[in-house]
Amino acid sequence: MNNSNGGLRARDLGIPFDGETGIYNAITDVAGVTVGHTTLIEGDGPLKVGKGPIRTGVTVILPRGPHYDPVFAGWYALNGNGEMTGTTWLEESGFLEGVIALTNTHSVGATWDAVAAWQIERGFFDTAAGAYWLLPVVAETYDGSLNDINGFHVKREHVFAALDGAVSGPVHEGCVGGGTGMRCHEFKGGIGTSSRKLTAAGESYNVGVLVQANHGRRRELTIAGVPVGKEIADVMPVYNRQPAPEPGAGSIIVIVATDAPLLPHQLKRLARRVPLGMARVGGIGNQTSGDIFLAFSTANAGMAHHSGPAELRMISNDDIDPLFEAAVQATEEAIINALVAATTMVGINGNTVYALPHDRLQDALRHYNRL
Amino acid sequence: MNNSNGGLRARDLGIPFDGETGIYNAITDVAGVTVGHTTLIEGDGPLKVGKGPIRTGVTVILPRGPHYDPVFAGWYALNGNGEMTGTTWLEESGFLEGVIALTNTHSVGATWDAVAAWQIERGFFDTAAGAYWLLPVVAETYDGSLNDINGFHVKREHVFAALDGAVSGPVHEGCVGGGTGMRCHEFKGGIGTSSRKLTAAGESYNVGVLVQANHGRRRELTIAGVPVGKEIADVMPVYNRQPAPEPGAGSIIVIVATDAPLLPHQLKRLARRVPLGMARVGGIGNQTSGDIFLAFSTANAGMAHHSGPAELRMISNDDIDPLFEAAVQATEEAIINALVAATTMVGINGNTVYALPHDRLQDALRHYNRL
């Protein structure tokens, strides 16, 4: 099975977007952020719980790479039919203290366990710094229509591999990592990323977004204002046997990174803008969707456990609009990048979810004079 | 000054929308809901604080008309640079106990006072029912670029008139009531409304939306997926003197009504969908915008102060998606209705905010093959 799409991205197809991207057009345009994937694809045929077929994985994001130094953070759920562990402490403290891991729903426990173990084994957490306990951030979306989700196939070594292999630079998209078995607007979905460069308060900043997109109904899919979902209503998933999820079932996890010096309450504001980017692609936050968003800032390093009052920088609220705009735009583009990069996948019971056909997409854009 | 636009609405111009509207395509399609406006337009020329020119008013919504019977309710703020009083008790109790009033920012105090006085004088609140104190819901947007906002021109009698005159049926839109002096995406804005009929859990329900739209930047204005703001970038407001607000300064208040039996936490979910409708028209929730939303249900009458356990009905979460979709669609259309209905207005210092030109709008829609 080929889980590549020739590396094509939304802009390669001529889809118009607003704003200027960073170098990689990825979350890694925020300096220090690293991303790792472990992709698990194995077996074909009928579902045998515990034996496969396997179409899943894990994606990790390390806000400052493999260094323990909490980042200010905020979060928001448009529709909380999902899990993101660690948010209670994030909300209380204003900090994200460790790494972020994205996986399938039923692998949250194993991934949590693995992230904790990795942070202990690698010395990531240092009790000398006052860190006695770990409250990992693990989020999920449901891949059970392609993957043997009740087989609990994500193991400690898979999470370790993703964490140890996390790098900066270009980010693989589509059917990789936690996004391997995901669907988006009833096309094949998965991991997507994008970024924006912007000027706020006279300084240059970056906003990067990474999505694990597994949400949305076909009929609402919109790209560059074009009703693509209605134009390509015929290329639908084939579910040979149960479980056949409701249209719209699924979830989207969105991670927003920035190097602008935002405080926790300002990062929550950034997270609240994610639905506006989703909506441009047609999402309505379905009942069965876990639409959960986390935003963090890599500015203000070394402040979390500072001894004595720490000196910080903060963007004035008056200067924050360009950051909001960037988050909306990068979210929109990251979702479309996930759709464009993903390839058709056959999973359990021969269930098949088709990739968004690039030619049909371009036809639709042309029909509405957007190409 | 003509504050009518020939009664034209978005659909009259051929703008395509999804979903089926109710009879009036208005919040009043939810049975029992009444709406009243008092519009204050007086004077021309330079601003003389306390003397005008006046371009303001008040709009009221009575969930069950002039009868005291709390409705379940929930609220959400996308960007809280504004005021909606009464939300603390609404959140705690799950009920909206009285009426809703929308006005300009600096008339919140006078309007609050007037709503309380009206509820006392009209016997709306009945201490026999256990209501000792009043916690009115008053929300606002800023009209100070057209209106002498520091003149505090909304008086008790204006609020009483709106409340006493509230009716069901068609709702005036555009430069009326609380929306009189408002701007939207740097065109003239104001009051707009829309509704959807839907089927959920095998039963027929209505969702109605009313907006006081005073938000958004031109360059993001999108209608039916068409970048209208970029296509009509030349028809900009003229501000002869300060205060000239930032582009995007302003706010939007959105009230969502339904007759579906939703509980308070479900109504909060409905309110959280409003940004998705806003985003379809291009809103990003600017820093200077008070984007505050309230949703209520007229089902389950007579339950708020029931003696002994009350019997209620509730839509299962599993059946809630059609209501979410309706809220998104009706919000989108209500904003566009406000834009279409509003007429060019000259206010303080000759500041002029132009109406969205219908012909230019239709040209743009045609250019992108949406008409």
Next chain:
Amino acid sequence: MNNSNGGLRARDLGIPFDGETGIYNAITDVAGVTVGHTTLIEGDGPLKVGKGPIRTGVTVILPRGPHYDPVFAGWYALNGNGEMTGTTWLEESGFLEGVIALTNTHSVGATWDAVAAWQIERGFFDTAAGAYWLLPVVAETYDGSLNDINGFHVKREHVFAALDGAVSGPVHEGCVGGGTGMRCHEFKGGIGTSSRKLTAAGESYNVGVLVQANHGRRRELTIAGVPVGKEIADVMPVYNRQPAPEPGAGSIIVIVATDAPLLPHQLKRLARRVPLGMARVGGIGNQTSGDIFLAFSTANAGMAHHSGPAELRMISNDDIDPLFEAAVQATEEAIINALVAATTMVGINGNTVYALPHDRLQDALRHYNRL
């Protein structure tokens, strides 16, 4: 009517407390904070709505005195059966932009209007600083069992007088300002204040609390761990005619000030500790109570509308416990100060609410070996 109690405070009666107070044992121990009261007591006999008797007023707190310079702030409601306007923007922005006013429930509108007008007339808000609109913070508790609350007796001039007269130094307590007609644990209540000095992160800070206490049932009243409410169960209010409120009906507004450099999310944490101080005095957050709390920090002056990234200081979360402890202790003492300072009051219809008898209180403390 004598609305003084000889200036006695809780410590004068020998009640034991933990922690070290500031100079005034008042919210004004936080440098820059000023407090003003206008007390309205007029008439006797039967209630004539609009004519009295009047037992009400307004109390104002200016975080930095009469100077426009927003302070970081956070808020929390234990039980939101009440109003505190302005919290939506406070939550969003992280700032309290103006003054705080406390009054009776039905005077919220007039007080809001007056605070806005005062800020405009006194030039407190400066549009040059980007402040176009005002979102005042006005909170309330219900004094309708002693005061002609539906007479709307608080007028613009009363609010102006409180604001213009606000000073630092000792704060009047008991039946003054917004607390004039209030009840607490079914004794006479009103305004109380207290403070704590503390060391955190090696630096010295102050926490000051001011309460408008109008909450609680007798049977739960506890002072220094002693079940005072059960020991003095015979001295109960006399309500000659309706409205006779439910025991526990009422509310408590608590304002917490500090000079420690806390960020908005840390100030919300401080506000969440207020119920722990209330609980020491026996409060349970009754259904009919509006228990709403706001915390602000006077550190980090001049940062709200800073042009370009602002430099801030922040206490590490690791160092925050002494501030939590101080807030709990000062809340406890401020409530008891309100009870000790308040004097018996006769209001509408001859309704009478008795002061906590000092001798009986001391007897009870002695009985339980706390004196």
Next chain:
Amino acid sequence: MNNSNGGLRARDLGIPFDGETGIYNAITDVAGVTVGHTTLIEGDGPLKVGKGPIRTGVTVILPRGPHYDPVFAGWYALNGNGEMTGTTWLEESGFLEGVIALTNTHSVGATWDAVAAWQIERGFFDTAAGAYWLLPVVAETYDGSLNDINGFHVKREHVFAALDGAVSGPVHEGCVGGGTGMRCHEFKGGIGTSSRKLTAAGESYNVGVLVQANHGRRRELTIAGVPVGKEIADVMPVYNRQPAPEPGAGSIIVIVATDAPLLPHQLKRLARRVPLGMARVGGIGNQTSGDIFLAFSTANAGMAHHSGPAELRMISNDDIDPLFEAAVQATEEAIINALVAATTMVGINGNTVYALPHDRLQDALRHYNRL
């Protein structure tokens, strides 16, 4: 090691409490609720990570026993330095869909995984009922000063045993289940429970509370208003080697159950009362404490996935005070029950946490005339 205390409970020592308990004075007084514990105590001597000594376990609560039927629920965190998974969906849906598990901090992952597996293997979740994915509720407190917490000793079989063995009736307290290695106000803590019977709206209801208590500083410990912590300041834990936690480090998880028909927003109100019960015992919600509370109602069975509008019952807000009072009282008593039941424990590195000495406690109560 004897992890029993002769079955003594707070009332056996004569400690005075308000309110009437249910039959078991336990969370199981709410009909249908079952509780199971697995206690792991093994080894002595120096800490060898992965090898012990082991002082930990897991406690489970099944709201309706081993039957899939979601219960309405709400939650609140006083101080979120901890984890309770599943709260995002609980908040969104208003339902707790499965079981609750309490364990040590670093076993959250393994326990989550085990709870998911148990629900799948036991057929607890039924995809026919629309349940495709599992979002377990797992909460934790930190036992790393007695237990080899980084050894991840809680395994799938331990969680299965607790779930399979859950029963109604009396509940073991003290050093059992998830509470095995916990400390409370620097005495030995652990599991405690209590209940109240009450009348609301003319009907009889029960409120039951279960705590996993691992929080608090000695100097604030208060029992029946008596400053017990100051009176027994000499019996302190002995930490031979690192990690020696800060005083106050720790957490408390509180589960509140009721058979009264409360809606989700009302259950959140119940959860917000838990701090008031904690405060009576002296808690201040320390920075390092994860004080997280969940309340659920067993009324309204069968409604979560009802086809078509469901018929519900609801207690009026006007009738809710007795439930608030019961939650406060039962929380207070459950914490003290945990303290009274727990026995002195020696753990890793010989670290020793002493039980609250009953005789000293009674002496202190007598000294303050409370016995």
